Amino acid sequence: MAWDLVVVANRLPVDRVQLPDGTAGWRRSPGGLVSAIEPVMRAHDGCWVGWPGGTDQDLEPFEDDGMTLVPMTMTRDDIEGHYEGFSNGTLWPLYHDLVAKPEFHREWWDSYTQVNQRFAEKAAELAEENATVWIHDYQLQLVPRMLRELRPDLRIGFYLHIPFPPAELFQQLPWRRQLLEGLLGADLVGFQLPGAAQNFIRLVRQRVGHKTHRDLVYLPDGRTVRAAAFPISIDAAGFEALATSPAVAERAQEIRDALGSPRKVFLGIDRLDYTKGIYARLRAFSELIKDGHLDVEDAVFVQIAVPSREQVEQYRILRDEIDRLVGRINGDLGRIGRPAISYLHSSYPREEMAALYRMADIMVVTPYRDGMNLVAKEYVACRFEDDGALVLSEFAGAADELRQAWLVNPYDINGMKAALLEAYQAEDKELTRRMKAMRKTIKQHDVVAWAQGFMSELSDVRNPHSKPVRPARRS
Ligand code: G6P
Numbered sequence: 001m002a003w004d005l006v007v008v009a010n011r012l013p014v015d016r017v018q019l020p021d022g023t024a025g026w027r028r029s030p031g032g033l034v035s036a037i038e039p040v041m042r043a044h045d046g047c048w049v050g051w052p053g054g055t056d057q058d059l060e061p062f063e064d065d066g067m068t069l070v071p072m073t074m075t076r077d078d079i080e081g082h083y084e085g086f087s088n089g090t091l092w093p094l095y096h097d098l099v100a101k102p103e104f105h106r107e108w109w110d111s112y113t114q115v116n117q118r119f120a121e122k123a124a125e126l127a128e129e130n131a132t133v134w135i136h137d138y139q140l141q142l143v144p145r146m147l148r149e150l151r152p153d154l155r156i157g158f159y160l161h162i163p164f165p166p167a168e169l170f171q172q173l174p175w176r177r178q179l180l181e182g183l184l185g186a187d188l189v190g191f192q193l194p195g196a197a198q199n200f201i202r203l204v205r206q207r208v209g210h211k212t213h214r215d216l217v218y219l220p221d222g223r224t225v226r227a228a229a230f231p232i233s234i235d236a237a238g239f240e241a242l243a244t245s246p247a248v249a250e251r252a253q254e255i256r257d258a259l260g261s262p263r264k265v266f267l268g269i270d271r272l273d274y275t276k277g278i279y280a281r282l283r284a285f286s287e288l289i290k291d292g293h294l295d296v297e298d299a300v301f302v303q304i305a306v307p308s309r310e311q312v313e314q315y316r317i318l319r320d321e322i323d324r325l326v327g328r329i330n331g332d333l334g335r336i337g338r339p340a341i342s343y344l345h346s347s348y349p350r351e352e353m354a355a356l357y358r359m360a361d362i363m364v365v366t367p368y369r370d371g372m373n374l375v376a377k378e379y380v381a382c383r384f385e386d387d388g389a390l391v392l393s394e395f396a397g398a399a400d401e402l403r404q405a406w407l408v409n410p411y412d413i414n415g416m417k418a419a420l421l422e423a424y425q426a427e428d429k430e431l432t433r434r435m436k437a438m439r440k441t442i443k444q445h446d447v448v449a450w451a452q453g454f455m456s457e458l459s460d461v462r463n464p465h466s467k468p469v470r471p472a473r474r475s
Contacts, residue, residue: 002128003068005046008119010087010139012069013038015053026064029053030271030306030347032232032374033137033161039235040451041067049122055079072122074115081111084312087139093314094169095138095162096275096369100314102172109175113142116182120146127154132458135186137161142178145185157458158186161232162371163397164196167203180208184217184225187461190454192371192397194229201227226461230454231397232372236381236446242354243382251355260337263298264424267360269353269375270367272305272345274318277366277393277410279325282341284416285364286329289340293421296338302360306347319345357382362389362423365396366410372397376405380442386435389423391416401441404434 013034014026028034041048047068052059055078059071074083085108093100120143123133134157135143144158170176180203183189191197201212204227211218217225242248259265266285270276285301288294305322309315322343330339348356357363363379373396380390380402392398392405399407406419 001126002131003045003047003126004128004131005044006123006127006131006133007037007041007046007048007136008123008133008140008143009033009037009048009050009136010083012048012050012052012071013041013067014064014069016057016059017053027347028349030308032372035234035374036161036232036447036450037136038067039238039447043448043451047126049119049126051083070122070126072119078111078115079311081108082115083139084309086112088309088312089314090173091138092162092275094173095165097163097165098169099275099368104172104174106174112139116140116142117146119143120150123147124150127151129153130155132157132455134159134454134458142182143185144189145182148185155458155461156186157188157190157454158183159190159230159232159454160196160371161192163193163369164191164199166199167206170199170203171207176203177207180204184208184210184219186225187223188454188458189225189227190230190457191227192229192231193400197227197229224461226457228457230450230457231401231445232374233442233445233447233450234374234377234381235448236377236442239350239354239357239378239381240384242351243358244384245354248351248355248358251352252359255355256359259300259302259342262300264361265359266299266301266362266364266420266424267304267356267379268301268364268366269304269356270306270365271308272315272319272322273308274314275367275369277368278303278305278322279318280410280413281364281366281416282322282325282329284413284420286333286340287413288417288421289333291417293417294424296333296335296340299424300338300342301340301364302342302356303344304348304356305343305345307345353378354382360388362391362420364391364420365398366391366393366408366416367396368393368410370396370398374398376402377442380435380438383435383439386432386439387428388435389426389431390434390438391419391423401445402438404437 011029015029017027019025049070051074052071055076058073061070090102094102130153132155136159144156204217205212215228326341326343333340357379365376376398390405393410394407406423408416408419
């Protein structure tokens with residue numbers, strides 16, 4: 001069967017896992033990418049190509065929750081070289097401002113190239129004539145060019161969900177030119193923020209030598225490629241509806257009671273990733289207790305860390321560091337039945353997330369660098385009573401839109417302490433003023449608007465072979 005829209009992402013929205021009874025089952029995949037593309041898929045009649053987790057699993061295409069999913073097989077070598085290696089050991093730290101040290105290995109690059117080629121071939125096989133293919137994220141940056149070589153009739157979009165670094169960092173990559181040329185296979189290359197699109201255009205000019213003007217790149221074959229910002233968002237109405245439901249209200253109350261009904265609850269929800277600044281934020285909170293500004297009878301910090309990339313060494317080290325820190329803080333500062341930090345290493349369904357957002361007074365999102373951070377937006381969407389405080393890193397893409405949050409520099413522990421305390425002590429009137437403004441922004445720029453914005457720009461690209469695409473339907 002051939003499709004009018006093919007979405008290509010490293011991951012499928014569901015992950016193949018082994019259940020406690022030993023049988024295989026499916027679990028929702030972690031991360032912002034999946035949350036953003038899911039509603040797009042529901043609004044279109046297309047298929048989604050991606051990795052279902054695990055190794056060496058030959059699975060047939062299947063339907064899940066109204067979506068057609070096409071699983072790609074990955075071998076242990078693919079996982080080591082393409083996924084854990086080049087994607088998450090080289091590109092991820094490099095694109096996040098070197099928060100960790102990237103490693104450069106030629107065999108990782110070879111594996112990345114091979115896997116990208118397989119994804120391109122699969123997309124070429126599934127797309128009908130003149131179809132639109134939308135490729136996602138840093139794991140697949142070579143696919144646009146590979147796919148164009150196989151299928152010049154296609155309209156190809158690419159969207160990067162993570163930051164795109166300044167030239168000074170990007171040019172460390174031994175394969176910088178190939179990656180830029182890979183992306184230039186697309187008609188439209190989308191980024192989270194305008195600065196990232198500018199970094200890309202500048203690099204294309206300097207490193208590949210193409211002519212550029214503003215957001216356009218002129219290729220020798222007559223094609224033009226556009227690079228622009230499309231800040232990603234969430235299903236704001238869906239989250240609000242969940243948060244207002246009686247079941248979620250009841251669950252929120254249950255969680256608060258279980259915490260011992262403290263006066264205020266701080267909340268952090270992140271994939272357990274070194275870019276997220278979890279360690280620094282927990283230290284800042286614990287120092288506020290140590291200094292006597294907060295008391296464990298009044299305040300508790302709930303930190304949810306969603307397991308992520310557990311085979312990658314830097315992630316294992318981080319997990320141990322956080323385990324130790326939480327143990328030390330609770331040992332030093334907690335009382336019987338009153339830990340300072342309630343720490344959970346687990347992932348939760350949307351309903352439980354909505355209950356957590358609903359019960360938390362202060363949401364703390366402090367990454368060192370983050371493409372957007374959808375958790376910050378989800379919290380705002382769930383605060384239907386215009387209350388609650390958001391403490392947000394300046395280095396999250398979301399800070400560009402959520403200006404009324406308490407903005408912090410996560411490298412500045414004293415600054416973070418001051419912001420946490422201010423948010424804790426803020427008057428209701430102040431909270432409402434800030435939250436109202438942020439909610440307005442989120443409602444206007446939801447994920448449907450994001451997808452429509454990208455798709456309509458993509459359909460406007462006038463290139464020799466491509467025909468217009470159908471506009472997205474509102475679900
Ligand atoms: C981020 C990336 C996604 C990725 C997700 C989860 O949101 O932008 O591409 O899927 O993290 O990470 P994982 O390595 O588990 O796919």
